[in-house]
Amino acid sequence: MTIVDSATKPTASAGERTPLTRWLAVVAMAVGTFALVTVESLPVGLLPFIGSAMDVSEGTAGLMVTVPGLVASATAPLLPVAIRHLDRRVALIGLITLMVLANGLTALAPNFAVLLGSRFLVGISIGGFWALAAGLAVRLVPERSIPRAISVVFGGATAANVLGIPAGTLIGGLADWRTAFVAAGALGLLVLVALLLLLPPMPAQQVVQLRTLPQQFRHPVVRAGVLATFLLVGGHFAAFTFVSPILQTTSGVDEAMIGPLLLGFGVAGILGNFLAGAAAERNIRATIITIGAVLTVVLGLFPLAGRTPVSGALLLLAWGLAFGGVPVAVQTWILKAAPESTEAATALNTSVYNLAIALGALLGGIVATHLSVNAALTTGALFTLLTSLAVWSARRS
Structure with missing residues (x-):
């Protein structure tokens, strides 16, 4: 087999959008990865506050990071199988919506069990979005720009490690840990609006089967x-x-x-x-x-x-x-x-x-x-x- 120098070309529906609109859609997906990675790791800087509020040890509170990571690892390969012919635009919008709702549940959680349940949902969103985003970004740009588009999408994740987690921790320190998750959910809501406005219909090009x-x-x-x-x-x-x-x-x-x-x-x-x-x-x-x-x-x-x-x-x-x-x-x-x-x-x-x-x-x-x-x-x-x-x-x- 050969490593080819091309990948999936932009779809016809994506071609109906202007080049600027398509790149803005790529940027919106990058902000989505920024929001998701921030949400995944946000508890790291808030464990003392969460543990105290929920009356659990910091070690137990650390499950808020472990659970979404394990769920994301399982979701990434299984979600493409589950959604089959579903338009990938609909899938991405659904995953971001799930992240927004999960953060709302985290902010309102009355006990640690509900909190972990919300983090389980976050894991589904993270695994599914990461599995789809990069492959969809390359359908929006010319072949010569594919590595650049992937850089933009993954740049959102890198930026989250630099800016997202410290910012969330700062918000948690100035207000409280629930406010930090509300802020992350609000960012996800902005991504949802951007995807609705910018992302064209993206029909499934392959039906992924378990085998x-x-x-x-x-x-x-x-x-x-x-x-x-x-x-x-x-x-x-x-x-x-x-x-x-x-x-x-x-x-x-x-x-x-x-x-x-x-x-x-x-x-x-x-x-x-x-x-x-x-x-x-x-x-x-x-x-x-x-x-x-x-x-x-x-x-x-x-x-x-x-x-x-x-x-x-x-x-x-x-x-x-x-x-x-x-x-x-x-x-x-x-x-x-x-x-x-x-x-x-x-x-x-x-x-x-x-x-x-x-x-x-x-x-x-x-x-x-x-x-x-x-x-x-x-x-x-x-x-x-x-x-x-x-x-x-x-x-x-």
């Missing part, structure tokens, strides 16, 4: 892309889960500087997202290999070269720059590898992405507990090193 999902693994290039996703994301989270203690114990960074440094990491990630999108237009294989190599060098050198606050900060920025390009790079690979089954391949890749987050963090925790946080860095470096081998193995396909 179609495992069939993607038979495609050697898709298989290499999914494996690259697992290794890059898993390796990153094996180390990044412990970035705060790493900066403090290895680099000697003052606790008060952790927040600003992580903000810098996020800003570098946004830049890396768009740089990788531009590079993917020229050579997607070289882009992923470069990302894997940079992450390997950064994670591998951190315990040795990151022993001062300045060197630790510089390595952290390089880390953010490299990892920021991962979502757009692997998604571009998948879309080019399987243009005839974009929804099935994207859904599978989205599911693996979410699983890699959970398993990478779990493995990193085991290593950090039994060895050290620097060993978690080495574990991450080994994962990212294997990425280049996985991608290079598809060179003849």
Whole structure:
């Protein structure tokens, strides 16, 4: 099989809209990913407030992050199967509507059980939207602009890690945690209006059947892309889960500087997202290999070269720059590898992405507990090193 240099062309109905309107629709989907990623991780900065209000421990309150992540991992591959011939515009609008309603339920929840139920609904919205959005964005733009459109969509997720979570935490601190979820729901409502106005009808181009999902693994290039996703994301989270203690114990960074440094990491990630999108237009294989190599060098050198606050900060920025390009790079690979089954391949890749987050963090925790946080860095470096081998193995396909 061959990695083609094109993907699904804009549909006829999408072509009836002006180029500006189509790009505005792509931006609306990017704001949608921003809202969803913000909602998914919003409890991280609000756990003490939520735990106190609901009379549960912070560890129990952390289920508000775990539940939607696991549900999203299951929803991503199953939703395209469930919706079959449903117009994808209707599906996206329905998923954003579900997110708005779920946030309203979160804000009004009288007890923790209802709160977790609302987060279950959020997980459905996240998994479904991520599985569909990138594949739909490429139907709105010319072929030469596909990597750029994917960069825009995933840029919304990267921006959420930089701006969305701190903003939500600030709102929760100034008002209360329920107000933060109301604000996130209000943003989702704006996205809903924008999609209604800007997104054209987008009939299903493929009917995804359950057996179609495992069939993607038979495609050697898709298989290499999914494996690259697992290794890059898993390796990153094996180390990044412990970035705060790493900066403090290895680099000697003052606790008060952790927040600003992580903000810098996020800003570098946004830049890396768009740089990788531009590079993917020229050579997607070289882009992923470069990302894997940079992450390997950064994670591998951190315990040795990151022993001062300045060197630790510089390595952290390089880390953010490299990892920021991962979502757009692997998604571009998948879309080019399987243009005839974009929804099935994207859904599978989205599911693996979410699983890699959970398993990478779990493995990193085991290593950090039994060895050290620097060993978690080495574990991450080994994962990212294997990425280049996985991608290079598809060179003849």
